[in-house]
Amino acid sequence: xxxxxxxxxxxxxxxxxxxxxxxxxxxxxxxxxxxxxxxxxxxxxxxxxxxxxxxxxxxxxxxxxxxxxxxxxxxxxxxxxxxxxxxxxxxxxxxxxxxxxxxxxxxxxxxxxxxxxxxxxxxxxxxxxxxxxxxxxxxxxxxxxxxxxxxxxxxxxxxxxxxxxxxxxxxxx
Amino acid sequence: xxxxxxxxxxxxxxxxxxxxxxxxxxxxxxxxxxxxxxxxxxxxxxxxxxxxxxxxxxxxxxxxxxxxxxxxxxxxxxxxxxxxxxxxxxxxxxxxxxxxxxxxxxxxxxxxxxxxxxxxxxxxxxxxxxxxxxxxxxxxxxxxxxxxxxxxxxxxxxxxxxxxxxxxxxxxxxxxxxxxxxxxxxxxxxxxxxxxxxxxxxxxxxxxxxxxxxxxxxxxxxxxxxxxxxxxxxxxxxxxxxxxxxx
Numbered sequence: 001x002x003x004x005x006x007x008x009x010x011x012x013x014x015x016x017x018x019x020x021x022x023x024x025x026x027x028x029x030x031x032x033x034x035x036x037x038x039x040x041x042x043x044x045x046x047x048x049x050x051x052x053x054x055x056x057x058x059x060x061x062x063x064x065x066x067x068x069x070x071x072x073x074x075x076x077x078x079x080x081x082x083x084x085x086x087x088x089x090x091x092x093x094x095x096x097x098x099x100x101x102x103x104x105x106x107x108x109x110x111x112x113x114x115x116x117x118x119x120x121x122x123x124x125x126x127x128x129x130x131x132x133x134x135x136x137x138x139x140x141x142x143x144x145x146x147x148x149x150x151x152x153x154x155x156x157x158x159x160x161x162x163x164x165x166x167x168x169x170x171x172x173x
Numbered sequence: 174x175x176x177x178x179x180x181x182x183x184x185x186x187x188x189x190x191x192x193x194x195x196x197x198x199x200x201x202x203x204x205x206x207x208x209x210x211x212x213x214x215x216x217x218x219x220x221x222x223x224x225x226x227x228x229x230x231x232x233x234x235x236x237x238x239x240x241x242x243x244x245x246x247x248x249x250x251x252x253x254x255x256x257x258x259x260x261x262x263x264x265x266x267x268x269x270x271x272x273x274x275x276x277x278x279x280x281x282x283x284x285x286x287x288x289x290x291x292x293x294x295x296x297x298x299x300x301x302x303x304x305x306x307x308x309x310x311x312x313x314x315x316x317x318x319x320x321x322x323x324x325x326x327x328x329x330x331x332x333x334x335x336x337x338x339x340x341x342x343x344x345x346x347x348x349x350x351x352x353x354x355x356x357x358x359x360x361x362x363x364x365x366x367x368x369x370x371x372x373x374x375x376x377x378x379x380x381x382x383x384x385x386x387x388x389x390x391x392x393x394x395x396x397x398x399x400x401x402x403x404x405x406x407x408x409x410x411x412x413x414x415x416x417x418x419x420x
Binding site for chain 2: 103128
């Protein structure tokens with residue numbers, strides 16, 4: 001697909017793309033106080049790497065990957081800072097302040113999501129959380145609908161297992 | 174290949190997904206002006222030198238003057254529009270690079286995107302202005318010989334439901350109803366009839382047609398007394414104004 005004469009880089013600066021980056025960072029567990037800085041980082045990295053972006057695809061999976069890597073680096077640094085000087089454990093330092101029941105359930109889902117392989121993560125995010133259809137997901141990821149469906153099914157199965165109360169999960173100690 | 178059970182959402186996972194969407198929207202919604210600040214920050218950094226963020230393990234390519242100019246143009250257009258930060262259904266859906274010309278034009282949260290889709294059977298359905306109370310009876314789908322056709326049917330049924338659900342989340346009621354009608358026409362006794370009925374109830378509630386929704390709820394409760402979605406339908410019944418329809 002071509003960009004139809006306009007520069008695809010402009011799409012990076014759309015509200016939709018920026019909103020997606022912010023939601024992605026929340027879903028990946030970014031701490032609220034650093035959310036905007038991390039979003040800036042992701043966007044700057046994306047601008048710098050735009051030449052390597054496959055313009056026939058949707059931006060979101062690519063942005064998700066950048067956000068995921070950026071947050072991993074951030075956590076590595078945060079962990080290091082904790083080791084050398086902070087009395088807080090990383091999980092406490094990164095914990096969101098939300099305490100409502102929905103917030104707890106959402107955080108459990110985020111934890112379960114974080115344990116999935118990236119290829120399953122992104123299809124859950126796009127389909128179940130961003131409300132894309134399976135054909136849209138498949139198109140964005142460059143796979144067939146069958147493959148997208150297969151990944152989604154595997155992801156949901158894993159999420160179900162991780163979300164279920166521990167005493168109902170077969171084989172769980 | 175995924176079987177149908179794997180594709181079905183169990184109640185716990187469905188609740189978790191609903192809670193997650195609400196939570197993420199709430200967190201993002203509290204960040205008043207976040208989008209503008211992010212844009213300003215990106216713009217400043219791109220114009221300055223395009224350097225990598227301090228903690229990044231990999232350094233991004235240096236930003237060329239042309240890219241910086243584009244960034245300025247895009248950010249100026251977006252910032253100049255004075256848009257509010259609204260994260261919701263209206264900002265979701267695939268952001269295709271080829272839509273970039275329009276991408277810098279603010280999208281209101283209630284406008285609702287209509288992302289590019291691959292053609293589906295429901296695309297050929299005639300548009301309707303509002304959801305119908307009852308899906309017209311239709312002849313059962315033709316039986317075709319051969320495993321290939323059967324396999325196609327197996328795949329299409331969840332896709333139609335999936336399409337209806339996605340349209341409902343974006344409040345594209347006509348699209349949702351088209352998909353649901355198509356599903357009923359092709360799969361009158363399909364594996365996902367229960368889900369279809371629930372989506373139809375949600376569509377009617379969303380359209381403000383409480384009486385029709387109520388009739389469908391009663392029908393659902395008669396036909397699916399032990400349905401997997403009965404608790405959800407009860408919650409819809411308790412809030413006939415549609416406030417329980419999943420966002």
